[in-house]
Structure formats: structure tokens, C-alpha cells
Amino acid sequence: MQTLLPKESDWLQRPGWIFDCDGTLAASMWIHHRSWTHIISKQIGRPFDFPWPLFCSMGGMSAQDTCIKLKQLYGFELNVEQLLADGHDFLEIHLEKDVTARTDVVNLLHYVRKMGHKTAVASAGRRAHVDKTLNKIQLRHLFDTIVTVEDAARSKPHPDLFLVAAQRLNLDPKDCVVIEDSPRGKEAADAAGMACILVEPA
Numbered sequence: 001m002q003t004l005l006p007k008e009s010d011w012l013q014r015p016g017w018i019f020d021c022d023g024t025l026a027a028s029m030w031i032h033h034r035s036w037t038h039i040i041s042k043q044i045g046r047p048f049d050f051p052w053p054l055f056c057s058m059g060g061m062s063a064q065d066t067c068i069k070l071k072q073l074y075g076f077e078l079n080v081e082q083l084l085a086d087g088h089d090f091l092e093i094h095l096e097k098d099v100t101a102r103t104d105v106v107n108l109l110h111y112v113r114k115m116g117h118k119t120a121v122a123s124a125g126r127r128a129h130v131d132k133t134l135n136k137i138q139l140r141h142l143f144d145t146i147v148t149v150e151d152a153a154r155s156k157p158h159p160d161l162f163l164v165a166a167q168r169l170n171l172d173p174k175d176c177v178v179i180e181d182s183p184r185g186k187e188a189a190d191a192a193g194m195a196c197i198l199v200e201p202a
Contacts, residue, residue: 004108004179004197011195016176017112018165018194019143021123023059023181023201025106026133028099030202031091036066039086044076056201059182060124060156062149063087084126091129101137102202105179113142120165121146122178124155144169157184159192166192 005011023029033055040048054073058066067078113119120143123130127148134140145168152160166173178189181201189196 004104004199006197011177011197012112012115014175014177014195015117016120016166016169016171017109017117018120018122018162018176018178019105019109020060020178020180020182020185021121021130021133022125023056024179024199025102025109025121025139026099026137027102027202028095028133029056029059029181031094031098034094035087035090038090039083040070040078042086043078043082056181057183059201060180060184060188062124062155065155088126088128092132095129095132095136099133099136101139102199105199106137106139108179109139109142118144118169118171120144120169121148122161122165123147124149124161126150156182157187157191159188162188162192162194166194 019025022032033050033052037048037050058069063084064080067080071077109119121130125148127150130146130148145165147161147165149155152164154160162178163173166176173193176194178194178196179199180186180189180196181199186196186198
């Protein structure tokens with residue numbers, strides 16, 4: 001647990017802890033990577049190699065913003081609604097059987113809960129997938145609130161998801177610590193005025 005915290009940090013005294021889900025609590029980024037690779041290939045009618053570093057750098061973006069970025073980089077138009085539908089079908093299968101928890105982050109979660117701190121999930125994922133993931137790794141009951149893309153006007157790197165979480169916890173943003181795995185998630189935490197622990201995506 002201590003390995004995730006900066007040295008000499010007083011962050012453990014902050015009463016609000018907000019966790020990203022995919023790649024942070026759950027080792028599920030690789031599943032979402034497979035999903036995006038599959039659904040893009042299906043839509044454009046040929047194999048698509050979605051580079052892992054690029055995919056991770058876009059973590060937390062909305063599906064619409066992801067499609068805009070991919071058009072800029074690769075030139076193809078994508079139907080967002082069809083992607084979401086195909087992605088839902090893929091994730092319904094693979095999140096149920098393949099997702100696992102990240103031990104280091106889960107240890108931190110248990111530690112701050114024992115200290116009496118409030119905890120939340122703030123994910124740019126869809127509610128159905130976040131709930132499925134948290135239920136599969138048996139962590140759903142450890143959170144006071146869960147915020148997903150349906151609960152905020154804008155996704156990461158905007159601060160909206162984290163600000164909604166802080167509001168639901170009845171805490172000032174400066175009293176919250178965010179645990180994230182993506183640069184865009186850290187941007188969102190910074191914009192919300194929250195401390196942030198950035199972990200490698202899994």
C-alpha cells in the first residue's frame with residue numbers, strides 16, 4: 001500500500017478517496033483494448049492494430065472523442081452508436097470471465113476504508129460495464145458512490161466526473177485523492193483540484 005503513496009505525503013489524512021475503475025482497480029484495460037481493436041476492425045472491414053501506448057494515452061476519453069481522435073490519426077469515419085453496441089456485446093462476455101483485481105490498489109482501498117475515509121469510483125466507462133467489473137472483482141460494496149460517464153456532462157480530461165464524486169461524498173475537492181492509470185485521468189484530477197496517484201495501466 002505504502003508504495004503507491006509519495007514519500008512524506010500527508011494524503012492519508014484526506015477523507016475522500018476516488019478510484020478509477022478500468023486499469024486501476026481492475027486489470028481490465030487489456031480487455032477494453034481487445035474490445036476496441038475488435039469493434040473497429042469489424043466496422044472498417046479490415047484488421048486494425050490499435051497501438052497499446054496510444055490506447056492507454058486515450059484512457060478516460062469518451063467514445064465520441066476517441067472516434068474523433070482516431071479519424072484525425074487514421075482517416076476513417078466510425079459510427080459511435082454501432083461501436084458502443086458492438087463493444088457492449090464484447091464486454092458482456094469478456095468482463096465476466098477474464099477481469100481480475102489489482103492487488104496493490106485494492107490493498108490501498110481496504111486501508112483507507114479501515115481509516116474511516118469515504119470512497120468512490122469515478123469512471124469514464126458505462127454504468128453497466130463498471131457495475132459488472134466491480135461485481136466480478138467483489139469490490140462494489142466498498143464504495144459510498146459510483147460515478148460513470150452517464151452521470152457527468154463531460155468525460156476526462158475534464159474534471160466533471162471527479163467533481164460529481166466529491167459532491168456525492170459531501171467533501172471539498174481539495175480533501176480528495178484520486179487514483180488513476182491514465183494521463184487524461186490525472187489531467188482531470190488536477191483540473192478538479194485533487195491530489196492524484198498515477199499507477200501503470202493494467
